[in-house]
Amino acid sequence: MLIDLTKAEISSLIVHKVGSSYLGEDLVLSEKESLVQNDEMAEALYQFFLKPLDLRALYQFSEEKGRTVSDCAHQVFEDKQRFFPISQTLAKHLYQVSSHPKIKSGDLYVVHFSGCIVNDTVVEALGIFKTEHRDRFVKLREKPNTIVLDVDEGILLHKLDKGCLIFNYPADNERPLALCVDKSNPLNDAAFWREEFLGLERVPDENYLAESYQDMVRVFADNVRLGDMPLEPAHKAAILSRSATYFKEAPVLDNQLFEENVLQEPSIIEEFRDFRKSYEEAFRLPPVDGVEIPLSSRKTAQKKFKSVIRLDKHFHIYIHGPEHLVERGFDEAKGLHYYKLYFETEQ
Secondary structure (H helix, E strand, O other), X not given: OOEEOOOOEEEEEEEEEEOOOOOOOOEEOOOOOOOOOOHHHHHHHHHHHHOXXXXXXXXXXXXXXXXXXXHHHHHHHHOHHHHHHHHHHHHHHHHHHOOOOOOOOEEEEEEEEEEEEEOOEEEEEEEEEEEOOOEEEEEEEEEOOEEEEEEEXXXXXXXXXXXXXXXXXXXXXXXXXXEEEEOOOHHHHOOHHHHHHHOEEEOOOHHHXXXXXXXXXXXXXXXXXXXXXXXXXXXXXHHHHHHXXXXXXXXXXXXXXXXXXXXXXXXHHHHHHHHHHHHHHHOOOOOOXXXXXXXXXXXXXXXXXXXXXXXXXXXXXXXXXXXXXXXXXXXXXOOEEEEEEXXXXXX
16 A cells, blocks of 8 residues: 655644543633744644545454544545534533543644545645644744743644554545544553544555464563463574574465474474464454565564563563574572683684
């Protein structure tokens, strides 16, 4: 899926203040649209709204929770004159679902964009963005023979907290494609923005499936046990190192080749098969055999699979070779554990 936002332009913008319904704060609806006064402001807002979005992570509206926001987007796409009342509907919807004590109040920006490109098709888009912090700053104003300092309040252009861009694509689809960003701690708001307010779920394309497989392997390596014992750190690090190599070199996902090349040992392979079955059922993942590993997943493999053993606060051992060359022991005289490394040449 090719998405190009370089020619996107803001055609309408409105801002509402959405308090926390849980705390009894107010919902303040603007009565008119905000003006984008000049090209400098238009460029600043373009960067503020669109730069944080990951163009590789596509979402679609779930049938269970995505109806409200999806219907709002369709109404705007069908009749641009409904942008203003629909923006108020979205603000009311956000206020109504902000019933969790961890959900913060903030400013809601509803934006209509033109000139977005999806698969070589020029489409419009509806943006919904939220900031949850206002910062105080010193504003400088030049006057004859002096510079006047004033204290003001506003938002920093690199601090967008949450955002969503909904495309009018496919035009005849009730579940249009969208991009989503949420920089808050998911443990605090339980994916509130993406799941409860917007009602979005990831499109199960090759990016998502490869990412999910990587996450599954990472969780497995952290939790796998042989009998009653967890894996030795060197053994775990070796599996992660081989996982990184697999995702950098393999053209497609293949469960059998992954088991043979990465896990290798029959007992670990058996544990992985049981874990994979449970993981795929829990996250409703389809079969992945034959799914192409995209370039983005190849690039992130090394970051996701950090094959490192951390020893107290003093040493890190990075494992990129066979684990039989790493020996772990305990020195009774010193009362300390140790690692012994075997190698042929020192560089």
